[in-house]
Amino acid sequence: MNLAVGKETLEVVQVGPDSVWVVNNDTGVATRLPTDTLKPDRTERHPDAKGQLDLTTGGGETYTVDHRNGRLRKLDGKRGQPGEVTTPPVTAAVVDSKGTAWALSVTNGELLEIDGTTVKGRQRVTEPGESAALTLVSDLPVVYRQATGQAALHDAGGLRRQVDLGARDGLVSQPGTASPVVAVVVPSTGVLTTGDFNSRQARNIRLPGRAGHTFAAPVVHHGRVYVPDFTDLQVLIADLATGEVRAEKVPSPSNEFQLTVRDERVWVNDPQSTVTLTFDASGKKTSIDTSGEGGPSDKPLPTPTPTVQQDEQPPPARPVTPVTTAPRVSRPSAAPTPKDEVVPDVVGKPREQACARLRPKFRCLAVAESGEDAQGDTGVVLATDPPAGTRAARGSAVTVRYRGPVTVPAVVGVPAAQACEAVLKARLKCAQSAEGLAKAATQVGVVTKQDPKPDTPAATGTTVTVVSPAQVEVGSLQGRPVAEACAAVQQAGLACAQQEAGRGAPTGVVQTQTPAAGAGLAPGGTVTVTYLGEPLVPNLVGQAPDAACALLRQEALECAPNDNEITLDLNKVIKQDPPPGGRLAAGTKVTYTYESTAPTDLLRYKAPAPGRANFISPGGAGPAGWSSQSTLGKVYQPDQVNSVPGLVPIYRFSCQKAAQCHEPGSYYFSPGAGEHAGFVAEGPAFACFSDKPAGTKELFALMNGEGTWVWAVPGSFEYNHFKSTGFGGREFRICNIW
Incomplete structure (x- = not known):
């Protein structure tokens, strides 16, 4: 079976060790090939989706996105049967290593979490109709908002981290990087911006002389960013450690090529070329000549690559971009001069009301302002561009800058009073709650958990509950030496009171404690421990030997009789060693001397x-x-x-x-x-x-x-x-x- 003829291009995606999917970008036909036979065992035909069918895979699951109608379809995998996924129109989809699909609906401004063909979760991530792109970073979905230059990392629970890149109208990096770095190249400025989700820091790397060039989605790989430059037919390689940029010429007869990652290498491929470039983890280039392996026209692509898309003027839509060896950038055609309208005053109004006021004369482009300097309450419009009262073309975009959500500060491990100061400074409300017990007095009043979690976006005035212990936990002391037990109590910031509860063995070991182990006490509270003291040596002089021994045993002392005294006072203790009144360890022998032999x-x-x-x-x-x-x-x-x-x-x-x-x-x-x-x-x-x-x-x-x-x-x-x-x-x- 021929999968392509002439100069038709193929996109090849390996789903797992046992199968691959091949998409003919010119016919809209998707074919599954078992790797052991390479004979087609399943075919899906989408003849109307020529050049607009994207294939994405991960974790053994495979999906297609039809950019004509935004339909998402599951092709293959173990999570349920193949079939169409019921979603709003989808502009992009990625699949993580666990097989969970994430789809972006620009129409609704939602990020959808999909298991098989079922939508498990929805998150509002942008304004409806706002231009955005989707990628994977560290196996988590990242939404890049092209109008605001912000990149947000999400998971099933919502927003995890956000980085303000300051890079607007750019192309975001391809899915799949294991590092926490996202990259955006802005064609108009020729600037590459990277954002680290761990440090939340952004960095700009200028691509010399490339302002206005045509680029496609970069690739982040082993500390470098690879940027396809179609204007100069080059791959620009930026070193993230040094910021240095080098250029490698791409042999591309068709003036189009594709940049992909496979087998820990970056591949640069033009199906019309007999030479393929590859870069290893250290950035070293290797050229591969494929001229002896058949005509270049039927050479399959090495790995899948998402089609690069640019947002056009209203209405927002994805350009028709054929999926070939390289992304093709659609350019808007000239439009007739629209009629001017007066921009209304919407400052101080809630964002939704402001956008409703602007429509239908203008498009509303809502941009959130965040940071400590941002004023007003969340959702309230701060300014517009163009400002109120000025005239602008009907149907043009009016940027509505509004107070965005604040970020809940991280206060775990901070004293509750100090934590509330930080919460109030972030224009949030603080509620303190006492819960649990501290291991030491120094930890009393120190926040152990908070709700909402750190870094969660929240509206101003949202209440943040900080939980801290108000008491110290009393440890288990029974069976420990008294000195050691009291040292532990004092180290925890409590007072220790010792009470002798008799004399005997084991001497000096805690018998009971009050309060019991696990109870709570205010810092400085008293823990009372009882113990058996050292025996007191009794007075044995004048006692009969048996009576003397009985007295010693009552005190947990051992008897050491000495029947060897020179006296006529028979069977009566004459002397003892040690003398009475002293303290001895339990079990110590006390010698008492008497005479039993009569003259x-x-x-x-x-x-x-x-x-x-x-x-x-x-x-x-x-x-x-x-x-x-x-x-x-x-x-x-x-x-x-x-x-x-x-x-x-x-x-x-x-x-x-x-x-x-x-x-x-x-x-x-x-x-x-x-x-x-x-x-x-x-x-x-x-x-x-x-x-x-x-x-x-x-x-x-x-x-x-x-x-x-x-x-x-x-x-x-x-x-x-x-x-x-x-x-x-x-x-x-x-x-x-x-």
């Missing part, structure tokens, strides 16, 4: 007369026939020697040979275990103190001249009696006893 009476016995020998025994009976005399004090059993500090064993010896110990059957007691002459060792007899602890007394051994031993405590009756009856010629201290 035994040390009894003295006397040998039968005439013997004078003595015998001493810890609580036991004396030798048979010996008489009980007195109790010398208290000592310990031999097996208790390790139970009380300072005890030593006292050994007993018995006399067996009269020749050596004088009085057979007598006894000798000594701290030394070695045998003595004439005496036989019988083992430990009792235990007493080697030192002299407080409260004890010395036990002495005394011997008379005949070698007989007795025992007594110095100063006692026995001791004095023995000293007076011949004992004491030899005496020594054995130990100390109670």
Whole structure:
């Protein structure tokens, strides 16, 4: 099947990896070709739309705009069936990467959001009948108002950003740039203007010697703007970083060429030429000679390009521009001289009333004045051009300058009072609302959200509600160390009060808090935290050991008993470490010292007369026939020697040979275990103190001249009696006893 013959031109658009659409601009026939077979599987015929059928695609969806009648038709895609979209007359359409179509109706001044064949949303973007163009920037629709030189970025929610380019009656850049930059070339001045929607700044780049040239829609690509100049048959390349402009000659036998972007490259193509130019991302040019691939007349265009349109004098309409290899600019024919009329005074009237007053004698071209210097209320006419009372040709345009909408300032993150100042300065009303809780006192009264959103156009006097928190949120403190918890409270701008709720473990950790976590407090408000304090060391002296341990455990302290005290006050705490009254960490051991080992009476016995020998025994009976005399004090059993500090064993010896110990059957007691002459060792007899602890007394051994031993405590009756009856010629201290 032949898609074109002779010098008919084709526009080729790849919808996806599996199909392309080819439009014959000279016959109005659109044909779909599967990429695997390249055999037509669907054809749509619009023979009356020759040269006026635009094809646009994106996100797998394809649409056509018929500029004869402004009809929008879906050709292909996954969002519903093909068919005509019911809309007002459409002058332009673009499709974003998600497959959503955006169409501009100049008749109604509306931007239409389209899903499949259904109109999902409408936005008023211009005055009805006002000349405007549509493109895509950063995958969002941009409306360029040619009469005001303004470019506005929209989304489904409405106006997002607006840049005042100051470039009127220009040609806006083609759809598809990923950067936030829109470009407009003004043929009458030869000036290229770019606007950045992020910074909202505009910049002018003069194209030297090009004023009055014929241009087409520029292309923004990788930091450069490519401008087709049909007068000199050149592509002008402006570097956005430096502002420098260079020119590249285009081999164009037909004096027409097309500028498109495909595969990350800019393509310059004249179907009548055997040479195609291409520019890579760095702006480097490559020439491709296609002379060996068939005649140039049937070479398809590399990618779709919107037809360039210029607005004519009334009534507003799109010029009939054939879609060929390059845009063709229609030029208006001469018109008869119209009759003059007096421009009426419409200053101070609402814009709609002013335009109604001007019609039908004049066309009303409404231009919004914005900025801080603009006067009056939104929609009220400030001035006209020509001014009231002057004469102008009937049917000519009268520019009506009116107070446009103000831009809602961005006040999130600003103190509410300061935010309201900014709102009032913008000639809007401010309403404050308290909502939510701040993380810190410094954020109380700071705006967290606003309605309307920042940058939203609004009429003067519109109320902007600013929302800010009035209280500080109380954080969760339970389980945190008291010092750490109070530091967090104070850092949030609140006061912290600590209350001890008893003593125990875990010590110093928040048990409860008031108010609870998540509650709100005014800045400086008090948060009370309770905690268990460090245990207080109780007084244990005089307590029984078990009672002392019970007191310690009540205070969450550990018991460390020490049954090793020298005292007769048994089973009673004598001392403790540390002393009472101090604070300790829970679980700390407290040592308390007492004695549980009881001493035994040390009894003295006397040998039968005439013997004078003595015998001493810890609580036991004396030798048979010996008489009980007195109790010398208290000592310990031999097996208790390790139970009380300072005890030593006292050994007993018995006399067996009269020749050596004088009085057979007598006894000798000594701290030394070695045998003595004439005496036989019988083992430990009792235990007493080697030192002299407080409260004890010395036990002495005394011997008379005949070698007989007795025992007594110095100063006692026995001791004095023995000293007076011949004992004491030899005496020594054995130990100390109670």
